[in-house]
Amino acid sequence: MAVGCFTLMKGWQLPGAIAGIAILGILGAAFTALLYAAPLPSLMGILKDAYLQHVIGFSLKQASLSALLAVGIAVPIARALQRRHFFGKTLLLRLASMTLILPVLVAVFGLLTVYGREGWLALLCHRLGIHYSFSPYGLSGILLAHVFFNLPLATRLLLQALQQIPTEQRQLAAQLGITGWNLFRFLEWPWIKRQLVPAFVLIFMLCFTSFAIVLTLGGGPQATTLELAIFQALNFDYDPGRAALLALVQLVCCGGLLLFSHWLTPVGAHDVSLRQHWRPRVEGIWGAIIDSIAILVLILLLIPPLIAVAVAGIGPQTLSALSDPALWQAVILSLKIALVAGGCSVALTLMLLWTSREYHRRALSGWASTIDACAMIILAVPSIVLATGAFLILNQTIGIDSSPAALVILINTLMALPYASKLLNGPMRDLANQYSHLCLSLDIHGWQRLRRIELPALRQPLLQAFAFASLMSMGDFGVIALFGSQDFQTLPFYLYQQMGAYRTQQAAVTALLLLLLCFLFFILIESLADRHADR
Known part of the structure; x- marks a missing residue:
């Protein structure tokens, strides 16, 4: 058939x-x-479970906050990377692209080394006489790790959208003297908006189904997601029926958001320019300050954890381990x-x-x-x-x-x-x-x-x-x-x-x-x- x-x-x-x-x-x-x-448990019995309600609520909360932070911060960073050309830009873009595929255990090790209670930042604050109260565990640690992994992804997607703006449109905007907010509103925003909703949905579902990050940085039952609850049902309780039902709840949540994304996302293709890429000229001290701050945020988020991994891996034990x-x-x-x-x-x-x-x-x-x-x-x-x-x-x-x-x-x-x-x-x-x-x-x-x-x-x-x-x-x-x-x-x-x-x-x-x-x-x-x- x-x-x-x-x-x-x-x-x-x-x-x-x-x-x-x-x-x-x-x-x-x-x-x-x-x-x-295994036989499927009672649907109403599980849905009335207070712990399950807390798990679903926390999963939605941490995924929403992570996606909003990643996409929101990515907009000025993508614009800055598209407008500015500086030494090391290519290397920074490659590092940004790598974060999504970095092994979670490696990245978490680097984040704890930098932001932990006895990490580099805590030692620096102690020497400066500043009280360091940030905890890398619980919701704050989960958000930090999710932003570390997903901000570069959002930046890459939005940067790709900005780079697809036809050269003719940028030349026309330059001839008409359109700059600043008006340039963003009338030229760049329609192209950014094309990727904004898909990027948010992608990052939301990545964070909603996050497992290793929540397992290592969750800090207890108060910071448990559906993914971790499924793992517990399979490996500790060995209850496949409950795990299947939890997976069904997760599937419904993510599937609904996926349909919502398709409804909001425009499907028409844009014209593509065959000319060389246009290098915009950005004038004004405020534009330079905003772009510099945006690029610095990306550098400070990405580089220190990677350096921490390199420092820890180089020592007397290196040759014997290799x-x-x-x-x-x-x-x-x-x-x-x-x-x-x-x-x-x-x-x-x-x-x-x-x-x-x-x-x-x-x-x-x-x-x-x-x-x-x-x-x-x-x-x-x-x-x-x-x-x-x-x-x-x-x-x-x-x-x-x-x-x-x-x-x-x-x-x-x-x-x-x-x-x-x-x-x-x-x-x-x-x-x-x-x-x-x-x-x-x-x-x-x-x-x-x-x-x-x-x-x-x-x-x-x-x-x-x-x-x-x-x-x-x-x-x-x-x-x-x-x-x-x-x-x-x-x-x-x-x-x-x-x-x-x-x-x-x-x-x-x-x-x-x-x-x-x-x-x-x-x-x-x-x-x-x-x-x-x-x-």
């Missing part, structure tokens, strides 16, 4: 249909396995999983967006939103729920293999889809708006259009999406926590074992190595992307 349905589809419908059905089938199987593992063969086995396994998962994620994203874009061009917004939701719905499904569902399915059928690399790659591929989709969605629509009529007149379609037109023009965003997906897989800990063992351990799992065994010095070296691998890999991909952008 499915084959018959596929034969009735047109060529541009097949990629998205195949990818969407595969994604929904995997998610449905994982969730069904949870429901089948000589451990198990460390390099973990590095090789992490790289293999990351590269395969990154490639698969980009391929699936292309299939979804190709069909979604064609639906949009035919004014079939309902079908287009359905295809788009197949990628974004991953954010509403906790990785631990997906991994646990897969574990239950395999455990009750063929059993868990001693090296479940394929399963880890599959889950990491799915978890990276929303980020790859955000990076490729805008460029693919703009490209279609620019070349669709030409391709139609030349009878270039299907595979020939993808090979000759799409892939060469999309090399820069494709490489960026591949870098994000690969490095997210390299730094993932949530999935490997269920499937890792002494014979199958990635670098984050190896780091977790060292921290659990109180091998602090060796763990610092492993954290630094993981940070350097992510940084060097990302610089390599970004350099290739910039080279293609210049072409």
Whole structure:
């Protein structure tokens, strides 16, 4: 029956249909396995649970505050980075892009070293005679960590929107003498608004489903999210039915917000300029002060925690820790999983967006939103729920293999889809708006259009999406926590074992190595992307 349905589809419908059905089938199987593992508890009984109400309320509160802070601060930072050109700007942008895919344990270690009660900032305040009262635990610590991870993401998305403003529009604004607030209101805001709601929704769902940050910085039952409650139900209480119901509540919340985002977000593509990028001239002392403060905020947020990781990892123990063969086995396994998962994620994203874009061009917004939701719905499904569902399915059928690399790659591929989709969605629509009529007149379609037109023009965003997906897989800990063992351990799992065994010095070296691998890999991909952008 499915084959018959596929034969009735047109060529541009097949990629998205195949990818969407595969994604929904995997998610449905994982969730069904949870429901089948235990009888579903009483719905009204759980919804009346005061603790569950507190968990839902705190999840919404911390996610809303985190998203508002990240997106709100990102607007002046993105404008400053777009208008100002200074030494180290490229490196700062690459560091900003890396924060999303930094391993959480590495970043939390750096944040605690800087902002902890005995951290660098506390010592500085003590020497200056200033009372330091900030606590890196509880709501304040969660917000700090979420802003650290998501402010650079919001900045990158908004900066990309500003860079897409056609040169002709900027030249016209300069000729008319439009500057300051009027320039922001009439020229930049329409383009920023295009990415504002999607960026807020993406960051909200990232924070709403946050697990490792809340686990390490939550500080107790008062700071517990739905994701952490699901983990507790699965690992401490072993109550799959309750975990499935909590996941359903999370799915409804995030799914509703996703539909709201699609309703508010404009779907039309904008014109793209073929001229060289316009370098705006910003005059006035107040503009320079505001831009300098915005850039300084980004630098002070990003750089000190990364320096803290580097300082802790360099010492007498470095050479002995690097000589451990198990460390390099973990590095090789992490790289293999990351590269395969990154490639698969980009391929699936292309299939979804190709069909979604064609639906949009035919004014079939309902079908287009359905295809788009197949990628974004991953954010509403906790990785631990997906991994646990897969574990239950395999455990009750063929059993868990001693090296479940394929399963880890599959889950990491799915978890990276929303980020790859955000990076490729805008460029693919703009490209279609620019070349669709030409391709139609030349009878270039299907595979020939993808090979000759799409892939060469999309090399820069494709490489960026591949870098994000690969490095997210390299730094993932949530999935490997269920499937890792002494014979199958990635670098984050190896780091977790060292921290659990109180091998602090060796763990610092492993954290630094993981940070350097992510940084060097990302610089390599970004350099290739910039080279293609210049072409």
